Amino acid sequence: MSRNGIEGKVVLIAGGAKNLGGLLAREFANSGARAVAIHYNSDATKSAAEETVAAVKSAGAKAVAFQADLTSAAAMEKLFADTVAAVGRPDIAINTVGMVVKKPMAEITEEVFDQSCAVNVKSAFFFLKEAGKHINDNGKICTIVTSLLGAYTPFYAAYEGLKAPVEHFTRAASKELGDRGISVTAIGPGPMDTPFFYPAEGEDAVAYHKTAAALSPFSKTGLTDIEDIAPWIIFMVSAGWWITGQTILVNGGYTTK
Structure with missing residues (x-):
């Protein structure tokens, strides 16, 4: 089994059913x-x-699916325990889970804030915790965040603000797990052409996002496509293992840090 490759590895993907996770x-x-x-x-x-699952099996790999609301530590523990029982300890763990909120701060209720915090912060923390406990030595962990971490913008306080802690979680986990050869990274896509994006945005905002990246004219939608992000994640959890503790914005020039 190659240290830096994919062949023979066990992969766990939180939010792996469709869109970027499915790809x-x-x-x-x-x-x-x-x-x-x-x-x-x-x-x-x-x-x-x-x-x-059917597509993965047809490609020759074993596949299992687990349903869970990952906003509790117990649910995250169970996901990793069930994965280990079904297919073995993961070599690669990827968390694509997130919740977009786009509202002025004055309109964000405590309920919405708490829900966003549970999805974007709490689940990310406990994913990293359980990955660190269950992943094989020389494993790879990657969390999907957002390129809005590099933006100076209103209305996303409960989204980008609650993705920001994942940068700190990533750095801490990379230090704590580095002596086992485990790399820990985060990838921040630009606005992606998926059903996850459109419900939070009005028509004017969608039109803006489709022209906001430097490379927008060369994208089929003007937005970030999942096909633009998947190769970066695969690189970071294989040959790119020497990059650790960092958040990489992959967005065609939508924002920078």
């Missing part, structure tokens, strides 16, 4: 992963998870 599951299987564990959140995503 990653397929790409890992096509790259020779031995098994892919796919987490999905709710019954609404079950059929997508089943389709992704």
